[in-house]
Amino acid sequence: MATQVLAPAARGYRSGLYEWLTTTDHKKIGIMYLVNSFIFFFLAGILALGVRLELAQPGLQFVTDLTYNELFTMHATAMIFLFIIPILAGFANYIVPLQVGAPDMAFPRINALSFWMLPLGGILLFLGFFTGGTAAAGWTSYAPLSEDRPLAAVGYGQDLWIVALVLVGTSSILGAINFLVTIFKMRAPGMSLFRMPILVWTMIVTSVLVLMATPVFTSAVIMLFIDRNYGGAFFDPARGGNAILYQNVFWFYSHPAVYVMVLPAMGMISEILPVFSKKPLFGYKAFVFATVAIGALGFSVWSHHMFTTGAVYLPFFSLMTFLIAIPTGVKMFNWIFTMWRGKLTFSTPLLFAVGFLSMFLIGGINGAFSASVPVDFALHDTYFVVAHIHYVLFGGSVFGVMAGFYYWFPKMSGRMLSESLGKLQFVLMFLGFNLTFFPMHQLGLAGMPRRIADYSSASGWQDLNIAATVGGFLIAASMVPFLWNIFISLRSGKPAGDDPWEGNTLEWATSSPPPPYNFDRLPEIRSERPLFDARYGRIGH
Amino acid sequence: MTADSHALTTEHSPVASLPHDARGGIGNPVLGMLLFLTSEVMFFAGLFAAYFSVRANAPGGLWPPINPDTNEQYFLQFLPFVLPATILLILSSFTGQFAVWAIRRGDRTGFLRNLSVTVFLGIAFVVMQGFDYALLYSEGITLDSGTFGTTYYTLTGFHMAHVIGGVIMLSVVLYRGLGGQFSARHHDAVEASSLYWHFVDVVWIVLFSVLYLLPGSGH
Numbered sequence: 001m002a003t004q005v006l007a008p009a010a011r012g013y014r015s016g017l018y019e020w021l022t023t024t025d026h027k028k029i030g031i032m033y034l035v036n037s038f039i040f041f042f043l044a045g046i047l048a049l050g051v052r053l054e055l056a057q058p059g060l061q062f063v064t065d066l067t068y069n070e071l072f073t074m075h076a077t078a079m080i081f082l083f084i085i086p087i088l089a090g091f092a093n094y095i096v097p098l099q100v101g102a103p104d105m106a107f108p109r110i111n112a113l114s115f116w117m118l119p120l121g122g123i124l125l126f127l128g129f130f131t132g133g134t135a136a137a138g139w140t141s142y143a144p145l146s147e148d149r150p151l152a153a154v155g156y157g158q159d160l161w162i163v164a165l166v167l168v169g170t171s172s173i174l175g176a177i178n179f180l181v182t183i184f185k186m187r188a189p190g191m192s193l194f195r196m197p198i199l200v201w202t203m204i205v206t207s208v209l210v211l212m213a214t215p216v217f218t219s220a221v222i223m224l225f226i227d228r229n230y231g232g233a234f235f236d237p238a239r240g241g242n243a244i245l246y247q248n249v250f251w252f253y254s255h256p257a258v259y260v261m262v263l264p265a266m267g268m269i270s271e272i273l274p275v276f277s278k279k280p281l282f283g284y285k286a287f288v289f290a291t292v293a294i295g296a297l298g299f300s301v302w303s304h305h306m307f308t309t310g311a312v313y314l315p316f317f318s319l320m321t322f323l324i325a326i327p328t329g330v331k332m333f334n335w336i337f338t339m340w341r342g343k344l345t346f347s348t349p350l351l352f353a354v355g356f357l358s359m360f361l362i363g364g365i366n367g368a369f370s371a372s373v374p375v376d377f378a379l380h381d382t383y384f385v386v387a388h389i390h391y392v393l394f395g396g397s398v399f400g401v402m403a404g405f406y407y408w409f410p411k412m413s414g415r416m417l418s419e420s421l422g423k424l425q426f427v428l429m430f431l432g433f434n435l436t437f438f439p440m441h442q443l444g445l446a447g448m449p450r451r452i453a454d455y456s457s458a459s460g461w462q463d464l465n466i467a468a469t470v471g472g473f474l475i476a477a478s479m480v481p482f483l484w485n486i487f488i489s490l491r492s493g494k495p496a497g498d499d500p501w502e503g504n505t506l507e508w509a510t511s512s513p514p515p516p517y518n519f520d521r522l523p524e525i526r527s528e529r530p531l532f533d534a535r536y537g538r539i540g541h
Numbered sequence: 542m543t544a545d546s547h548a549l550t551t552e553h554s555p556v557a558s559l560p561h562d563a564r565g566g567i568g569n570p571v572l573g574m575l576l577f578l579t580s581e582v583m584f585f586a587g588l589f590a591a592y593f594s595v596r597a598n599a600p601g602g603l604w605p606p607i608n609p610d611t612n613e614q615y616f617l618q619f620l621p622f623v624l625p626a627t628i629l630l631i632l633s634s635f636t637g638q639f640a641v642w643a644i645r646r647g648d649r650t651g652f653l654r655n656l657s658v659t660v661f662l663g664i665a666f667v668v669m670q671g672f673d674y675a676l677l678y679s680e681g682i683t684l685d686s687g688t689f690g691t692t693y694y695t696l697t698g699f700h701m702a703h704v705i706g707g708v709i710m711l712s713v714v715l716y717r718g719l720g721g722q723f724s725a726r727h728h729d730a731v732e733a734s735s736l737y738w739h740f741v742d743v744v745w746i747v748l749f750s751v752l753y754l755l756p757g758s759g760h
Binding site: 106178180223230232 | 566569576577579580581583588590591594599600609684685687688690692695
């Protein structure tokens with residue numbers, strides 16, 4: 001066995017806390033991403049429960065109109081910008097350098113900077129609750145509503161929202177640069193592009209989307225800031241500005257952002273399905289090209305959020321939106337045929353991955369409905385759209401996050417999570433999720449608009465709303481076994497060993513948790529499954 | 542694990558080859574800067590999109606638009622320092638590149654000389670732009686003056702912020718260069734910051750053409 005090349009330099013004692021606050025180790029930063037993201041997940045979840053409580057019956061019981069606006073605005077903003085996007089970046093931060101056989105990210109200090117902008121941004125965002133009101137114009141913050149109108153924010157809330165999102169956006173951009181340089185310049189010998197794990201491929205496409213879309217969003221909210229604070233006229237039609245301009249610039253980012261929020265989760269379940277099916281991923285190259293196609297098409301569909309403005313060219317954006325179904329369908333076949341005739345082990349990661357498949361399928365189908373212009377004119381701004389976005393981002397991304405969490409927790413901690421608690425969490429979450437969001441399809445078709453705090457008791461919407469509220473609390477209940485599982489497993493979980501799942505990729509070639517320098521040595525890389533090759537020789541090829 | 546998988550030991554792993562990638566190609570910092578500039582291009586693309594959108598939708602099709610205070614059409618003539626500032630900034634791109642070529646040859650004196658001139662020209666640009674802003678401001682044109690003032694100050698202001706950022710970046714490189722930190726082999730920071738400086742220059746050329754040279758309508 002060779003000696004370590006990167007032995008840490010001798011130095012004086014430092015406390016554990018100091019070590020975490022100043023670390024540039026991608027694994028520690030990755031874990032901090034996860035912890036930070038879960039904290040905002042719980043905060044934003046509590047806000048969602050507030051929304052569900054208020055909607056359980058007609059009339060205003062708990063909150064005022066303005067507070068309700070704050071609740072759903074902050075719920076969506078925190079879930080999207082402080083939970084889903086960062087937690088996927090956090091997983092990738094931990095896993096990607098390991099999967100490509102690198103000792104760390106390309107720019108470790110910039111990596112730390114990317115992370116620390118997130119809690120700062122989150123604190124600024126939530127500071128609104130203590131300065132007289134948070135942002136309240138929806139997570140989209142359409143101008144001119146967000147420019148100072150009744151029922152939008154009072155006080156500094158909207159400005160704090162802008163500053164927070166510029167910080168979070170910059171964090172994403174720096175992270176994307178870091179991922180791309182790491183992946184392109186620091187892969188292990190023998191790992192050609194088509195031998196990279198699928199998660200790495202999805203991170204390339206995600207990073208390109210972040211790199212090219214997020215700055216446009218930054219420019220949009222900075223213009224909003226100038227309008228609000230320095231008398232700018234960008235989005236004020238009364239002074240020669242253009243209100244639709246905001247929507248265009250905003251969605252130019254925020255549609256690709258949907259793929260930023262789901263592609264890494266797709267990558268994660270594409271790591272999990274082959275391992276628990278004991279088969280290689282079906283159609284590796286097709287999957288890669290489908291991912292690239294989704295990324296490319298993602299830049300040409302933003303206006304499908306704006307069909308009803310009358311200011312966009314409908315046939316083009318409708319067609320491009322339908323086209324996205326093709327590469328997504330390719331992936332569905334990849335996943336299903338990976339499991340087909342596989343030796344399936346129904347461990348918790350696989351359950352969540354299959355949950356992703358089935359729920360994301362529904363999110364894709366109801367999305368295709370909305371891509372049709374005449375249907376969209378009827379469904380726009382109804383609860384049908386709320387159902388769609390949650391089937392994609394909760395049924396898709398969050399189930400993917402949970403699958404990835406159960407899959408990689410043993411690597412990160414060296415301990416196995418409890419299977420029975422994991423399965424309990426899955427059942428509660430799956431039932432709660434569908435009970436919450438499936439009725440919203442029907443509510444939307446019945447005409448219930450989104451973003452309302454109150455509805456008429458004659459509308460007939462109450463039964464389905466009660467179902468959704470009960471479901472929401474079921475989802476909250478599923479967090480109890482989840483947290484308890486983490487707690488007891490960290491204390492007394494079964495030791496995981498290097499490779500508890502018989503994984504395929506390089507992160508399983510080192511100890512759990514890996515040493516600071518990641519690898520003592522690397523196996524030879526002759527396919528996208530180097531550990532499978534090492535385990536069985538190359539008879540599998 | 543098969544026998545041959547043990548053959549690759551630490552000395553052969555990528556761990557050993559760091560921090561300098563042995564496989565050639567551009568260095569990590571240079572690639573990182575190119576990717577960062579991609580994001581910068583998209584940031585300015587957002588601002589330019591806003592400019593053209595506002596311009597195309599101006600009331601009455603007039604651009605420059607009507608001044609809401611005086612009800613007369615704005616008229617943007619060449620501010621006194623715009624042309625000299627533009628020439629100096631373009632020149633500075635050349636001197637910046639001369640500095641890069643010099644350090645690639647290992648010519649430290651030429652590198653420092655050219656880099657100092659670049660920093661000086663950058664500062665001169667900022668100062669001249671400041672005088673022009675002062676003049677415009679004294680004529681009552683601010684961010685608050687309708688779409689004309691908003692777009693003019695936002696676009697040129699963000700460009701100027703980038704020039705200042707570039708000057709700081711080049712100054713750090715100059716400081717490090719004076720300490721003898723760069724050589725023909727190790728000068729990634731020089732390459733990266735000169736790329737940034739070229740980018741700042743190109744943005745200004747586009748900005749200058751759009752603001753001053755693109756013919757308006759309604760005169």
